[in-house]
Amino acid sequence: MDVAARNQTPGARERILETASRLFYRDGLRATGVDTIIAKSGVAKMSFYRHFPSKSDLIEEFLRRRHDRWTVWFTKAVERRLKKRGAGMEVVADALREWFAEPDFRGCAFINAVAETPLRQAEQNAIARQHKEHLRSFLEKLAERLSLSDPENSAAQAMIIIEGTIVRAQMTGDPEVPATCRQLLQSIGASSHRPALGNAGSLGKGRKSATKSSRKRA
Amino acid sequence: MDVAARNQTPGARERILETASRLFYRDGLRATGVDTIIAKSGVAKMSFYRHFPSKSDLIEEFLRRRHDRWTVWFTKAVERRLKKRGAGMEVVADALREWFAEPDFRGCAFINAVAETPLRQAEQNAIARQHKEHLRSFLEKLAERLSLSDPENSAAQAMIIIEGTIVRAQMTGDPEVPATCRQLLQSIGASSHRPALGNAGSLGKGRKSATKSSRKRA
DNA sequence: ACGAGTGTAGACAGACCTGTCTGTCAAGTG
DNA sequence: CACTTGACAGACAGGTCTGTCTACACTCGT
Numbered sequence A, B: 001m002d003v004a005a006r007n008q009t010p011g012a013r014e015r016i017l018e019t020a021s022r023l024f025y026r027d028g029l030r031a032t033g034v035d036t037i038i039a040k041s042g043v044a045k046m047s048f049y050r051h052f053p054s055k056s057d058l059i060e061e062f063l064r065r066r067h068d069r070w071t072v073w074f075t076k077a078v079e080r081r082l083k084k085r086g087a088g089m090e091v092v093a094d095a096l097r098e099w100f101a102e103p104d105f106r107g108c109a110f111i112n113a114v115a116e117t118p119l120r121q122a123e124q125n126a127i128a129r130q131h132k133e134h135l136r137s138f139l140e141k142l143a144e145r146l147s148l149s150d151p152e153n154s155a156a157q158a159m160i161i162i163e164g165t166i167v168r169a170q171m172t173g174d175p176e177v178p179a180t181c182r183q184l185l186q187s188i189g190a191s192s193h194r195p196a197l198g199n200a201g202s203l204g205k206g207r208k209s210a211t212k213s214s215r216k217r218a
Numbered sequence C: 001a002c003g004a005g006t007g008t009a010g011a012c013a014g015a016c017c018t019g020t021c022t023g024t025c026a027a028g029t030g
Numbered sequence D: 001c002a003c004t005t006g007a008c009a010g011a012c013a014g015g016t017c018t019g020t021c022t023a024c025a026c027t028c029g030t
Helices: A012-027 A034-040 A045-051 A057-082 A092-101 A109-115 A122-147 A149-174 A177-188 B013-027 B035-040 B045-051 B055-082 B091-100 B108-114 B124-143 B151-172 B177-186
Strands: none
Touching: A012 A034, A012 A045, A012 A057, A012 A109, A012 B013, A012 B091, A034 A045, A034 A109, A057 A092, A057 A122, A057 B013, A092 A122, A092 A149, A092 A177, A109 A122, A109 B108, A109 B151, A122 A177, A122 B035, A122 B055, A122 B151, A149 A177, A149 B055, A149 B108, A149 B124, A149 B177, A177 B055, B013 B035, B013 B055, B035 B045, B035 B055, B055 B091, B055 B124, B055 B177, B091 B151, B108 B124, B108 B151, B124 B151
């Protein structure tokens, strides 16, 4: 029996994961009980525990899956907009706007996960951190491609702006948030980029040693 | 019996609130049960329910209290640094650094509260939103005092940067985060401010109508 | 035909959760 | 002294949570 053969039906595992993803994101990890997931996905309890030995396993799988899907979507959304001539880091804001417009948007699943997880639960927090590091790395490469000054610092700035934008969108619901995000993103790493505006300095080589970020964590 | 007479002892209510504040912030709202709070604050169950008819009431009181205390601390921390000649919006980053250095720092209690609260719990979310609106308003007045261009827009930018900084500090623990925040804050509303660097435009009057933020919410 | 794998249905255990209730004690006040 | 007020101690109810277990059905490949 090959791999293709066993995946012909939607399957219990898939239904569980789909339901769990929706509920975990909408209501929170802790607020969603396994009984609810089992009932809503129309599955037997033993089927649930056959596929996921514990709720934690399901949560971790949910986070990994969410990382995969979100990253694929985000990368495409950015790359698509990047094709336009003269496009820069600010296209990220437009991608985010698209995300925020989804009717069930409730912030970043990873920020939310960390927010409701005590420090002792190591695994969940680790997955969330990895997701963010992945995003940061993507932005650093993007900064390089765009010939921004100091890609590492530019990525660090972009991360702050992006996280802030997501949180603001979640908490206020204000539709102006992506526009403000766009302004901010346009201002980073602007030294060797788009010489038309030509305002060098002021950012990226600010006072004191602003870019000693090579050695991290004390 | 006047008001002064009944508040002579530390009291059960105070102990409950103190314990709850610590546990709610450290472990999350949902992860902290009333039994634990009652046990750790050395109080009888009925004393607890006399002062707080339900757990929700305690949570709301916790949030209101946290808002009061944090706001007092933050205002002072900013005002103190603002006295220095030439100080601008970036002093906020230094205040945040001070906060992040606290050993039990685990992000913003209000972001965390919203993150773990399903949309249907209106009251908690409302208090959190009010807290953020209060902060935004403070920043707008600050922007005015500093003669930044478009105070409303400057405050909107600052909010994104601040929220992002808090989330980054919480998720990565990277001690460089406040420095990056500082760079970003220095770049906002820079048109009529600190003419030495003199890089006008590029921000605040970016492409399209970036500052139509007067009409909010659709 | 048979066994392995996957599924459903639902009882059950044991922990934990919020909230109620009874009863005792000590300090302050008329 | 009698009485009120606030606090303590802890049993209890009723619900929900995670996770286990038994029993039965269907579909494969061999």
